[in-house]
Amino acid sequence: xxxxxxxxxxxxxxxxxxxxxxPLMMLIWILPIFFFVxxxxxxxxxxxxxxxxxxxxxxxxxxxxxxxxxxxYVNKNLKPVDxxxxxxxxxxxxxxxxxxxxxxxxxxxxVQHIVRSREDYTREHVRSLSPQxxxxxxxxxxxxxxxxxxxxxxxxxxxxxxxxAKKQNNYPLILPLQMILPFIMEQSEAxxxxxxxxxxxxxxxxxxxxxxxxxxxxxxxxxTIAFQxxxxxxxxxxxxxxxxxxxxxxxxxxxxxxxxxxxVSENKIDAIIMIDAALKMEGEDSATVxxxxxxxxxGIGTEKFQIEAIATSKNIPVFSIVVKxxxxxxxxxxxxxxxxxxxxxxxxxxxxxxxxxxxxxxxxIIGVGNTGGVP
Amino acid sequence: xxKKKKITLEYTIEKCSKCGTEVKRKYSDGDVxxxxxxxxxxxxxxxxxxxxxxxxxxx
Ligand SMILES: [Zn+2]
Numbered sequence: 001x002x003x004x005x006x007x008x009x010x011x012x013x014x015x016x017x018x019x020x021x022x023p024l025m026m027l028i029w030i031l032p033i034f035f036f037v038x039x040x041x042x043x044x045x046x047x048x049x050x051x052x053x054x055x056x057x058x059x060x061x062x063x064x065x066x067x068x069x070x071x072x073y074v075n076k077n078l079k080p081v082d083x084x085x086x087x088x089x090x091x092x093x094x095x096x097x098x099x100x101x102x103x104x105x106x107x108x109x110x111v112q113h114i115v116r117s118r119e120d121y122t123r124e125h126v127r128s129l130s131p132q133x134x135x136x137x138x139x140x141x142x143x144x145x146x147x148x149x150x151x152x153x154x155x156x157x158x159x160x161x162x163x164x165a166k167k168q169n170n171y172p173l174i175l176p177l178q179m180i181l182p183f184i185m186e187q188s189e190a191x192x193x194x195x196x197x198x199x200x201x202x203x204x205x206x207x208x209x210x211x212x213x214x215x216x217x218x219x220x221x222x223x224t225i226a227f228q229x230x231x232x233x234x235x236x237x238x239x240x241x242x243x244x245x246x247x248x249x250x251x252x253x254x255x256x257x258x259x260x261x262x263x264v265s266e267n268k269i270d271a272i273i274m275i276d277a278a279l280k281m282e283g284e285d286s287a288t289v290x291x292x293x294x295x296x297x298x299g300i301g302t303e304k305f306q307i308e309a310i311a312t313s314k315n316i317p318v319f320s321i322v323v324k325x326x327x328x329x330x331x332x333x334x335x336x337x338x339x340x341x342x343x344x345x346x347x348x349x350x351x352x353x354x355x356x357x358x359x360x361x362x363x364x365i366i367g368v369g370n371t372g373g374v375p
Numbered sequence: 376x377x378k379k380k381k382i383t384l385e386y387t388i389e390k391c392s393k394c395g396t397e398v399k400r401k402y403s404d405g406d407v408x409x410x411x412x413x414x415x416x417x418x419x420x421x422x423x424x425x426x427x428x429x430x431x432x433x434x
Contacts, residue, residue, distance in 0.1 A: 202385070203408060203427055211408065218409055249407055333383060333429035342426070373427065374408050 041171040048171075048178050052162050055181050059155040062192045066148040067092060069195050074141060078130040087129065091122060092149040112302040136201070139228075139250035143198045143372070147191050154188055190328035197333045198251055203373035205329040205338050209275040210245045210374045212345045213367025217243050226258035236350070238359030242267070244366045251372035253299065257306035263364055264310055270361040272311060272318045273352055275345060276368035277338075280324035287337035288324045289344055291352070296320035297368045319356060321348055331370075379433040387427050389413070393420025402427060 036043075067088065074084045096118055099110035119142075126141050127133060133141070158177065165174040197204055203211060217232040225231035225244065232243040242263050246254025263269065276296040280286055295307045295318050311318045323341050349365065357363055385402035389412055396417050406412075411421045 200404065201407075202402075215409065333385065334427065336386070336428045336430050339388075339426040339428040375410075 042169060045165070045169065045171045045174060048174055049162070049166060052158075052174065052177060052181060055185055056155070056159050056162060058185065059151070059158060059188055062188050063148070063151040063155045066144075066151050066192060066195060069199075070141070070144045070148050073144060073199060074129060078133055078137060078141070080130045084129050087125070088145070088148075091125065091145055092152050094118070094122070094149065108302050108305045111300060112306075115300060115302065136250040139252050139372075140198055140201065143251040143370075144195060147195060147198075151188060151191055154184060158184060187327055190331055193328065194331040197331075198372055201249060201251075201373050203334045203339075204331050204370055205323075205325045205334050206277045206331060206369040207334060207371060207374045208277050208323045208338055208341065208345070209367035209369040210248060210371040211334075211339075211367070212275050212342055212349070213243050213245045213365060214248060214371070214374045215342070215346070216241075216349075216365070217245070225262055226255045228252045229254035229256060229259045231259060231263070236353060239353060239357055240267075240362040241353075242269070242362065242364045244364060245374075246367075246369075246371040248371040248375040249373050251370055253368070253370055255303070256297070256366045256368060257303040257310070260307055260364060260366065261310055264314055264316070267362055269314065269316050269364055271353075271357050271363045272307070272316055273349060273363060273365045274307075274318065274320045274368055275349065275366070276320065276322050277325055277330050278322035279330070280326055284324055286325050286329060287335065287341050289341055289348060290322050290324065291348065292320050292322070294318055294320060296322050297366075317356065319352055321345055321352070381431050381433055383429040383431045385427070385429050388425045389422040390425040391415040391418065391420045391422050394418045396422075397425070398422065 071085055071088055074080055074088070096114060099107060099114060101107060122142055122145060123138065126138055126145065129141075158181070161173070161177045164170070165177065194204065216234065217230070220232045220234050220243075222230045222232055224247070228247045228250070230245060230247050234241045234243060244256055244259045244263070246252045246256070260272070272295075274296045276298070278290070278296065280288070295304050295311070297304045297307065307318070310316075323338060323345065325335075325338060329335055329338065353363055387400055387402045387406045389398045389400070390396070394415060394417055396415055406424055406427060408424055408427055410424050412424055413422045414420075415422050
């Protein structure tokens with residue numbers, strides 16, 4: 001005889017609320033309902049917080065690892081004048097306060113001013129760690145510092161949200177944390193993995209734009225057009241080309257908009273072509289090449305604004321070619337698939353030039369992205 | 376739990392600018408894109424570093 005007969009439940013008896021129901025059974029049914037009504041959130045809080053705690057522990061590891069790597073790198077390669085630990089610890093905690101947005105008129109200039117002052121400040125202070133540091137080393141340390149302070153910031157914010165929710169036994173507060181945590185972890189892991197790549201000075205996925213333009217620049221004299229930004233004048237099928245990219249092989253994105261502004265002020269430009277890496281959507285293949293209109297450039301938006309403003313005021317069409325990739329691919333060692341698109345992108349640039357301009361016209365081609373490892 | 380360990384192998388591709396011969400080798404420290412590195416084995420051209428990239432393997 002089997003213990004339970006699965007096929008022959010008497011549903012009437014199971015769910016019946018008639019007088020002949022066993023009062024003990026009723027209690028067993030009703031008690032958990034009350035229990036969950038009053039304690040459900042708390043139970044969920046405990047279950048979820050275990051997961052979040054694991055994530056936070058990992059984030060804590062990332063931030064201390066990235067800081068230690070940075071300190072080790074400075075100590076090993078740059079022969080600092082004195083122990084850089086205290087100074088680096090202080091840099092990592094530097095914060096940026098974005099300007100008031102209540103009166104948006106001129107907000108871009110304000111944001112740009114704050115971001116650039118921050119960059120200038122860190123550059124000068126990184127230089128003070130070791131006065132004879134080369135510009136390439138300097139840009140490396142600056143990028144490593146950027147990574148370490150981002151990881152520190154992420155850890156602090158996530159930990160703050162978690163501790164607050166926990167302290168107040170506030171389940172709704174922990175929900176958004178649970179939702180964003182996977183994205184945060186993905187980004188943080190990518191940042192952690194980016195450290196050795198920037199240390200070695202290898203090209204990252206985001207460097208595909210500079211890589212394509214950098215190759216077009218070969219065999220021509222480079223000149224400096226803006227801060228950390230180079231220009232090469234060349235020719236293609238009767239058109240004049242102005243090739244712009246950040247100064248490699250240091251790790252920087254340069255100031256392409258400033259460069260463009262200068263070129264446009266001295267020359268009549270008929271088209272702008274921008275080559276950049278773009279975030280792929282989930283499910284989209286990595287390293288697919290796509291074309292479109294408008295300024296392809298990431299970052300906080302000030303460069304994009306500036307380029308759009310220049311293009312609009314001079315009525316210059318802006319075309320873009322992007323190579324799709326994930327967050328991780330963009331900041332870690334360039335994958336084979338992305339590197340392999342370089343020739344295809346170059347071909348598409350040529351096609352775009354032929355399709356959209358005629359002989360005798362001038363085109364600015366900007367390779368947007370981090371030029372680390374790409375001269 | 377059953378997450379496979381991933382390792383990234385770093386490669387450098389050298390290409391002859393004259394005959395187009397490509398050589399794939401392990402990345403070595405100091406490799407820089409577009410730098411001239413060695414003589415081509417099949418003609419008298421120079422090899423140039425064309426690509427530096429990583430390939431990820433699951434173990
Ligand atoms: Zn050859």
